[in-house]
Amino acid sequence: MSVQSPEIAIPITSAAQAEFDHQIIEELSRVAAPLAEHLGLALGHFARGQIVWLAPDGHCPCVHATEELIPCLNGAPPEGRRSEIIDVLTEGKSVGKIVLCGRVQDAPVLLSMRRLVELIIHQIDLQKDQEALLQELSASWDSLAAVYEISSDLRWLESPQELLDRIVSRATAMREGLRAILWLEQGGQLEPVAVKNVAPPAPRSAHVGLVGKALKEQREIVINGRARLTAAIEELEPELRTAANVAITPVATRQGLLGALEVWQEDDQGAFDSRITRLMETLALQAAMVIENDRLHRALIESERLRQQVEIGSKIQQTLLLGQPPRDLQGAHIAALTIPSQRIDGDFYDFITHRQHCFDVIIGDVMGKGIPAALLGAATKSHFLRAMSQLISVASGAKLPRPDEIVTLVNAELAERLIRLESFVTVCYARFDLERRQLDLVDCGHTKTIHLHSEKGTTTLLQGDSMPLGFSKSEQYEQLSFPFQIGDVFVFYSDGLTEARNASGDFFGEQRLAELVHAHGDQSPEALIEDIRSAIVAFSGSETFADDLTCVVIKIGRETEEAPLAHSELEISSDLSNLGRARAFVREVCQDLSRPPLDEDHTHQLELAVNEAASNIMRHAYGGRPDQPIQIEADVFADRIVIRLSDWGVAFDPDQVAPPRFDGSQEGGFGWFIITQSFDEVKYARDEQGKNCICLTKYLHSGKGGSDHGTERRTDR
Amino acid sequence: MELNVEQIGDVTVVVLPGESLDASNAAEFKQAIATVLEKHAKVVFDMSQLRFVDSSGLGAILSCLRQLNARGGDLKLCGMTKPVRALFELVRMHRIFDIYNTRDEAIGAFQLAA
Numbered sequence: 165m166s167v168q169s170p171e172i173a174i175p176i177t178s179a180a181q182a183e184f185d186h187q188i189i190e191e192l193s194r195v196a197a198p199l200a201e202h203l204g205l206a207l208g209h210f211a212r213g214q215i216v217w218l219a220p221d222g223h224c225p226c227v228h229a230t231e232e233l234i235p236c237l238n239g240a241p242p243e244g245r246r247s248e249i250i251d252v253l254t255e256g257k258s259v260g261k262i263v264l265c266g267r268v269q270d271a272p273v274l275l276s277m278r279r280l281v282e283l284i285i286h287q288i289d290l291q292k293d294q295e296a297l298l299q300e301l302s303a304s305w306d307s308l309a310a311v312y313e314i315s316s317d318l319r320w321l322e323s324p325q326e327l328l329d330r331i332v333s334r335a336t337a338m339r340e341g342l343r344a345i346l347w348l349e350q351g352g353q354l355e356p357v358a359v360k361n362v363a364p365p366a367p368r369s370a371h372v373g374l375v376g377k378a379l380k381e382q383r384e385i386v387i388n389g390r391a392r393l394t395a396a397i398e399e400l401e402p403e404l405r406t407a408a409n410v411a412i413t414p415v416a417t418r419q420g421l422l423g424a425l426e427v428w429q430e431d432d433q434g435a436f437d438s439r440i441t442r443l444m445e446t447l448a449l450q451a452a453m454v455i456e457n458d459r460l461h462r463a464l465i466e467s468e469r470l471r472q473q474v475e476i477g478s479k480i481q482q483t484l485l486l487g488q489p490p491r492d493l494q495g496a497h498i499a500a501l502t503i504p505s506q507r508i509d510g511d512f513y514d515f516i517t518h519r520q521h522c523f524d525v526i527i528g529d530v531m532g533k534g535i536p537a538a539l540l541g542a543a544t545k546s547h548f549l550r551a552m553s554q555l556i557s558v559a560s561g562a563k564l565p566r567p568d569e570i571v572t573l574v575n576a577e578l579a580e581r582l583i584r585l586e587s588f589v590t591v592c593y594a595r596f597d598l599e600r601r602q603l604d605l606v607d608c609g610h611t612k613t614i615h616l617h618s619e620k621g622t623t624t625l626l627q628g629d630s631m632p633l634g635f636s637k638s639e640q641y642e643q644l645s646f647p648f649q650i651g652d653v654f655v656f657y658s659d660g661l662t663e664a665r666n667a668s669g670d671f672f673g674e675q676r677l678a679e680l681v682h683a684h685g686d687q688s689p690e691a692l693i694e695d696i697r698s699a700i701v702a703f704s705g706s707e708t709f710a711d712d713l714t715c716v717v718i719k720i721g722r723e724t725e726e727a728p729l730a731h732s733e734l735e736i737s738s739d740l741s742n743l744g745r746a747r748a749f750v751r752e753v754c755q756d757l758s759r760p761p762l763d764e765d766h767t768h769q770l771e772l773a774v775n776e777a778a779s780n781i782m783r784h785a786y787g788g789r790p791d792q793p794i795q796i797e798a799d800v801f802a803d804r805i806v807i808r809l810s811d812w813g814v815a816f817d818p819d820q821v822a823p824p825r826f827d828g829s830q831e832g833g834f835g836w837f838i839i840t841q842s843f844d845e846v847k848y849a850r851d852e853q854g855k856n857c858i859c860l861t862k863y864l865h866s867g868k869g870g871s872d873h874g875t876e877r878r879t880d881r
Numbered sequence: 882m883e884l885n886v887e888q889i890g891d892v893t894v895v896v897l898p899g900e901s902l903d904a905s906n907a908a909e910f911k912q913a914i915a916t917v918l919e920k921h922a923k924v925v926f927d928m929s930q931l932r933f934v935d936s937s938g939l940g941a942i943l944s945c946l947r948q949l950n951a952r953g954g955d956l957k958l959c960g961m962t963k964p965v966r967a968l969f970e971l972v973r974m975h976r977i978f979d980i981y982n983t984r985d986e987a988i989g990a991f992q993l994a995a
Contacts, residue, residue, distance in 0.1 A: 740903075740904045740905035741905045743903050743904060743905050743935070744901065744903075744905070747933065764963075764964075765963070765964075765967060768933075768963075768964040768967060769967065769971075771933070772933075772935060772964075772967075772968060772971075775903060775904075775933075775935045776935060776936055779903070779904040779935060779936075779937060782904070783904065824972060826972065826973035826974075826976070826977075827977070828943060828946065828947070828974070828977035830943075831940035831941075831943045831944050831947075832936065832937075832940045834936040834939065834940075834972045835936045837972065838936055838968075838971060838972065841971060842971075
């Protein structure tokens with residue numbers, strides 16, 4: 165095909181060009197085409213003289229036109245149609261066009277789709293990953309506003325009943341005094357699914373009366389004049405008792421009859437002519453599509469259509485709903501998890517890093533499901549970024565807007581729309597200030613945040629009492645502040661997680677989650693999230709869930725993960741005679757600091773504690789076998805010494821250690837007590853390979869050469 | 882394990898041998914000391930040689946005290962080095978044992994009590 169529109173400058177075809185076209189078509193097919201189809205728009209890709217219709221279901225005559233004569237593409241859409249032409253640009257050059265076509269009254273939807281298509285093309289052009297798209301979207305509020313418009317339309321379009329009501333209303337609007345019924349046939353019965361200007365009649369047989377005749381003969385029936393409506397018909401179709409003119413059009417698809425659209429009027433205002441019957445045909449066809457679409461949607465759960473929906477959903481989710489946890493934070497480690505459900509919902513989260521020591525976490529959940537909820541989630545998320553930049557621009561100096569200010573502004577902007585859409589959004593807005601070690605939290609009806617206090621080994625559930633977004637435009641949101649310590653863990657999650665059910669229908673619940681966090685909080689956020697995931701899978705006995713599961717874990721760490729100043733290792737066998745070697749190793753580490761050596765008292769104390777730990781391993785973990793390996797490593801940092809003892813013996817449970825008795829009645833049981841008294845931090849962990857590791861940390865306080873007993877002591881699992 | 886046992890009047894003084902009393906030799910020590918504890922009631926442990934005692938060593942010494950106490954005898958400790966004293970204090974055992982700086986003080990305490 166060599167035909168080109170004069171305004172399209174198509175560069176020389178090359179393999180790269182073909183690949184680019186292929187990518188565009190694939191991406192549009194994945195993301196835009198199902199949406200276009202759903203919205204009743206035609207979507208085509210034109211490049212190198214060829215048009216490919218990705219969504220041909222738009223009643224655009226262009227779909228059937230030869231490629232030389234595509235009216236839409238040439239900027240002259242047929243009457244009642246409107247088209248949007250999008251230039252496909254790569255490296256600033258036009259290499260093709262995307263055609264979008266719909267009804268004139270669909271102009272806002274067309275415009276929204278145009279923005280979406282532009283974004284997709286731009287994304288492919290930039291060859292960037294999803295993160296880039298997110299940045300692009302964040303930067304472009306207009307685009308997101310457009311996406312939001314689609315969500316409103318989709319939501320509206322989602323109800324087939326409303327669509328059918330609209331079709332019936334359109335039918336009665338053809339002229340004054342019309343009444344209409346849309347009948348749906350099911351198992352030989354006719355049921356009125358939508359009526360206008362008449363009370364819905366009772367269901368009746370599909371084989372009687374004029375409607376029955378139209379269905380039987382599969383043709384349109386028009387009767388003009390009272391005289392022709394027989395008494396028999398009157399009995400069977402009482403609504404037609406006083407009708408002057410009647411028109412009945414079967415509602416059918418290629419697959420078969422669905423029902424009939426019936427229109428009549430009581431005052432004779434002229435015969436029903438072909439203008440009326442043509443319009444009736446169109447409306448009947450629309451009704452057929454709505455009903456068919458609805459049936460497909462309900463019946464074919466596993467169908468391609470739904471698969472596509474899920475794909476669009478997960479695409480939206482990945483690109484629009486879920487932010488990337490920042491990796492370059494000093495003093496906090498973040499991991500996030502999402503398990504998408506069969507049907508997407510509006511879970512979202514995002515992270516905003518302000519400085520190295522301050523970042524925000526936003527996690528939210530939109531009421532509702534499906535693409536509308538997802539798009540609403542995306543719009544809400546972007547509103548936060550927008551509110552943040554608005555507040556920063558009006559603030560004096562470098563003052564950061566407070567979370568309560570941000571949430572209040574977002575709600576003020578969103579509330580009316582949410583109320584109109586009968587939706588609301590629960591949000592948890594958290595700001596972590598690592599310098600002040602303080603969490604500022606605005607909780608708008610979201611799930612309770614779990615806070616693991618590493619020092620005390622306890623968990624608390626943080627909860628505010630603010631309304632979700634979309635309850636009241638004038639809601640003033642308040643923030644709560646919580647102090648935290650190094651080693652503390654925060655877990656944010658969606659209700660999909662706590663509302664996962666087991667076989668007997670019990671919820672997983674926040675209590676189980678909190679216990680899990682308590683038991684595994686000493687691990688890395690990634691490992692903790694994996695534990696949460698497997699616990700929920702084990703609990704529910706399923707890898708798939710009714711709701712999306714979203715979880716964000718934040719662990720407060722030291723400011724820097726600096727390299728040790730010195731590192732040493734010793735490997736000994738588990739013979740008790742090697743205890744002396746373990747002590748000598750510790751002594752050497754303490755005396756060989758590249759700073760003033762640790763004083764004699766503290767050196768001895770560490771020797772003693774490591775001796776106790778090693779002795780426990782030899783006697784208990786290895787049960788007295790003398791030939792098993794024990795690894796001792798020591799890392800010296802500017803402010804602390806960290807000593808780790810590893811073994812591959814039986815597990816140790818610090819919680820089962822009885823406190824020592826100091827009355828002389830007991831000859832043993834002092835070892836663990838000595839260890840925890842001698843080091844500032846004592847942690848025990850066992851990995852999946854069966855390696856036990858006791859990690860002992862001693863802080864070196866300047867001037868004293870060691871900390872006193874009783875300060876900053878921690879015992880963690 | 883060879884123990885240096887010295888009888889001063891009715892007080893038996895045992896010099897705990899070696900630099901350390903830990904899990905590696907605590908059992909051996911308990912075995913060696915058993916005969917001393919069977920025959921004597923007033924016992925002093927001279928701990929001046931010991932640079933290191935761990936919880937197992939401490940447990941062995943505690944068991945000596947309990948054996949003696951059970952038969953109406955007593956154990957006094959003396960000559961504790963600083964690190965060993967630190968352990969006793971850490972696990973509050975300085976309140977359980979009678980601890981003296983020197984061997985003479987420990988012996989004298991037995992004689993005073995008598």
